[in-house]
Amino acid sequence: MPCRRDIESILIIGSGPIVIGQACEFDYSGTQACKALRADGFKVILINSNPATVMTDPSLADRTYIEPITAEAVEKIIARERPSALLPTMGGQTALNCAVELGKRGVFEKYGVELIGANLEAINKAEDRSLFKKAMDKLGLEMPRGGFAYSMEDAERLVAQTGFPAIIRPSFTMGGTGGGIAYNREEFERIVDWGLRNSPVGEVLLEESIIGWKEYELEVMRDLQDNVVIVCSIENFDPMGVHTGDSITVAPAQTLSDFEYQRMRDSALAIIREIGVDSGGSNIQYGVNPRTGRMVVIEANPRVSRSSALASKATGFPIAHIAAKLAVGYRLDEIPNAITKKTPAAFEPSIDYVVTKIPRWAFEKFPDADHTLGTQMKSVGEVMSIGRTFRESLQKGLASLEQGRHGLGADGHDEIEVDSSLGPETRADLVRMIRERLSRPRSDNIFFLRHALRLGMTVPELREYTGIDPWFLDQVLQLVEREEHLRSVATLEKLEDEDLRLAKRDGFTDIQIGHLLGASEQQVRSRRLSAGLSPVYKAVDTCAAEFEAKTPYYYSTYESDETELPDDSDPNKTVVILGSGPNRIGQGIEFDYCCVHGALALREAGFETVMVNLNPETVSTDYDMVDRLYFEPLTLESALEIMRVEQPMGVIVQFGGQTPLKLALPLKEAGVPILGTPPESIDRAEDRDEFLDLAKKIGARVPHGGTALDLEAAVAIAGELGYPVLVRPSYVLGGRGMAIVYEEQRLRHYMRDALDLDPSRPVLIDKFLENADEIDVDCLADQHGNVVVAAIMQHIEQAGIHSGDSSCVLPAYGVADELMDEMRETVRNFAIELGVVGLMNTQFAIHQGQLYTLEVNPRASRTVPFVSKAIGVPLAKLASLLMIGKSLPELGFSSEPVPNMFSVKKVVLPFRKLSGSDPLLGPEMKSTGEVMGIAPSFGQAFAKATMAGGETVPRDGTVFVSVNDADKQRLPDLAGRLVELGFELIGTSGTAAALNAAGIPCETVFKVNEGRPNVVDRVKNNEVKLIVNTPMGRSSRFDERAIRMAALRYNIPCLTTLAAAEAMVTGIAALGEHDYEVLSVQEWHAGPSA
């Protein structure tokens, strides 16, 4: 069955903002789908609200809609574009849910749109747990015992059968939202209540606990001819009980005999057929009782998933690309295997290495959140590593997490030092502590396994506490034994070459070996090289070397000296781009977008492009994007080895955020040519003292401040500046550790914590500019001293909220022309003084009519993709060409663009997933993703961005207001507008009194501690549609927190700054005037300004 020709145009739904449970993997899948379908001549129409994605680049689809992914907006697009088909399987749960909703509304019949890739029946059968259970019964496959509850009474009845602990999963939610494990009745009631509310169909599944069972996943593909293949098997290191997104996972499965594996494979084939996924990929999860082999089916996802991205990168089999082809009628045997080129895609990859995926959490940003892992996913990103053994693979992965670790401990950053000097009592205490820790899954348990083994705990004991398979535990034990052996050698001089080789084969980094032998990384490296020990690069080829690989996708390993790198590459034309590593808060998909764009531009310009990255979710780790892909850690050791074999003409470090920037100077010192802005300039901008000199030199005003290395110096500086002050450690991204401090006692507290963490790192203390407006400016500069401002963005929230968390609008409005010009001039001066070649981002504050420069970042910032879409100019592409010597005039970018529309960026926050954390914005970045709203007016753009972020824009009802004294002056204006728009106001006594005094009706409600019914009761009774609550200070903190938590729980928009509230009111008013329209990015930029 060849490609269908009765379809002309296809609408693809993306996955929206990055949230916990749905990250870059859907940018990767969507991008592959767009490319695959366009290559076959289809007109591709795309909707995604996330501007940071590669897929929303206007060159990837015929029509790109950056609009809210709601049934309403998608219907508008369908009405405009009249696509022949809709592909809902590339955009995660978001796209699938949207398709289901469109189906319910009858949109497909109305406009004659065919759903391809998965039909509604199949989606329902897989997603609706009662239908799924019926399907499994029909196939004779077991599921965990239990049933469905639609009310607390149902749940009570079921839990009597399942007992405790009980697993609770709400239907139709993504990333397990609202799910959990209940160990007791109290937890049970809380989680069931959550689940019933969070499930769009008010249904929760209650199941027997299979905690501690082995967990597996199979990635399955099926074509319209009913050919089915298994792309990859994945085994979880962490047993059942931890969400698979929060588990360390391994491919291929390591502890299944052929008998067990084939039984699982048979069931997967039966399931995909029974569910009726007629073309495309699915992911099926299993639990296996380690003692009896009893196998139960956990769930099936009838779509491309996070695991499919992992499986694609793990095997080289591009699942999304192939799923897109299958959806338009191709059969698996008609699609060539892109890696071998000769063999067809109708086969099952065989892999001759071990892939390990390790999640990256961000608990450091949410100290209040519950750190225990369970059925709700909490990680924000992941790394994937490839080694010839699990040990090598695990250590490479742990060294790549960007958490300051360099492998499985033994790296100078251990939580516990275990050595022979410990007395028996201390050891016993430690063992007790570790036992307790390990019996509840936590994000850093892997490191504690090592401590446990070093303290003499045994594999059977650890299996008891953790449920981890003894095979994996023995692998960890082997690492511990290797470590102990190195320790016993004591010095680098005494180390035998063979021991060094074996350590490298087990993935020990030079840093770890140095730590164990009292040597520096550099000393170990020299010793290693003099012993002739360097990694070789082997190919990921889908077929375990059975056929020759045509596609260059490599990993390093310490094996025989056989290189698989091509011998015809030209170092003089080779540019290496260092990627951005795992997603985390502060460094996400935006940087991957920049890396990909940089690579694409250089490839078009005739360069050989080399990408180094190890985030399996990303587009940058698609071997299709570059000439050579190294799936490798972004560490100095790894980068230097790659430079040794590549000898590139240059390396780009400014696209990947903080990860490659850290490597810039050491690489340069090692003689590696860095393209673009010199690394010293990056340092100059980061180092506080140098920055102040720099600002002085070019005459830029900066907030007064200083650098403190100890507590007393900090207190002295703050005293001089006057409170409040803004404090932060130097060299951070995402505002890690940043705080606004209003009094000396808090400052002392802060300094003690900071020095505890890293005494060598200076703390920057600045005067905090209260109520200042913040502005972000992105610009491009070339080698010839040309500087062009790309965008001046105005933050909606005022200073004090991290720029990564604040909403912003482009163009800036209401900023005086003189200030705009002053900003342009300042940016120009900084860029020239720093010798910027490429991108630079500058942050300003306007305080009492004066312009202050807050920071200068001579590198790609997270606003680059947003700006590129708002102005219709691919900034990262231009930047990469500037770095290889092109000039701005040559590239046709010589003046600041004037957009003909308003673009608003808003962020999404992970509070809902991280229960216990206070949903409040501050100077430390907390958002995971962003959305964009584009419209002719600011209000509409803001309203669209709000809807895109998953919030509702209320049109009527009750608004609860409670603001601090500073905000009370500005409140009446806002409140007046709300009343005009037909809203009713309720407020706490102080706020209500202030409003009443200004002649605005506002009913007084009780605070939480004042009586009942109080405001939280009103929220819970669904009587409130919008909350405006600005922080009052520490005294009333608890009350506010209760309000915000309730808002979060009941999904009521809650604005914590007056500026955001004003923007929201403008948005509400704009929507009230006339309904919003949808327009593609291509159309927005087709005007004279493009």
Place this chain on the structure above:
Amino acid sequence: MAEPAYLVLEDGRFWRGTAFGARAARTAEVVFNTSMTGYQEILTDPSYAEQIVTMTVPHVGNYGITKGDDESARPHVNGFVVRELSRVYSNYRADDDLDSYLKRHGVPGISGVDTRSVTRHIRSKGAMRGVIGNNGSTVEELQELLVDYEGLSGQDLAGRVSCRLPYELQPEGEAAFHIVAVDFGMKRNIGRLLAGRGPARVTVVPAHSTAADILAHRPDGVMLSNGPGDPEPVAAYAAQMIRELLGKVPMMGICMGMQVMGVALGGKTYKLKFGHRGGNQPVKNLRNEVVEITAQNHGFALDSESFPEGSVEVTHVNLNDGTLAGYAVSGKPAFAVQYHPEASPGPHDAAYLFDDFYDMIRSFQARSAT
């Protein structure tokens, strides 16, 4: 201290590793297998007689050895090469570890070898003679052993691994059919599936059985089993038997059975560069256009062009390289496949062929009755 061990190839290339299993030095043909599970079934598959098998999957031995998973009474490989032997095993069914098992059965193993480099070498140079030594022999000593070793071409390995005397397998419950399986090196799962799917009583007979021997059992159908090595020396005696039975008794051939049936029909066999060994080989069923993922293990193949005009219908093709994967004999109740519908190890996609076999028998019997 780890004992050194070597894998040495006839072209001089060698790899050093660590000894496991029995200590010995053995010559054989060196091949690789890309299956990610199923080492025990591979070791005990008689088709690997006279071969040293290199596993491409790096961790081997992880789930131990399970009595019920043997495909014959003992391992048949001459040597086993792995990247890493697991020092522990973890599986609820397992009752032994791989190292002890190979020791007990006299099979030498070598661990710590860059098996990907072995595979790449064989892929580009072809399967070749080699020697595995883990008994303290030096590379030179091992190379000496290779001088007089002629390789497996021309050897009747099937005759060597086949049963000496007939024996019977009984189904659970009542047998509907009686099948004679000619044992060229038959895997147990062929017998199990024949017995179970019939249900049938299965009489397994030696490779050298004549048509008369077989007909004496009054079979409803004949299975020509898989087996090791070069099909020509086997066809030298078995082709006659097959020619005599064709048309008289419904017949199914698997792997070696397919090849000797092919020779009996006038087809020619040839040696593949490095063979097909793994559990991921795509085969297209030309009758219904469906792709089966199959288990394969063969170094020789039938040339689909070599058959006399009109003698066979090509029913299955290997999608990786277009080689013949299955045929039906024109006008006679017989078909054969190059791959392993019995799997074990490998996917079960092709198990339907056993049902096809019984369907063929039923319709043959229906025709004969009228």
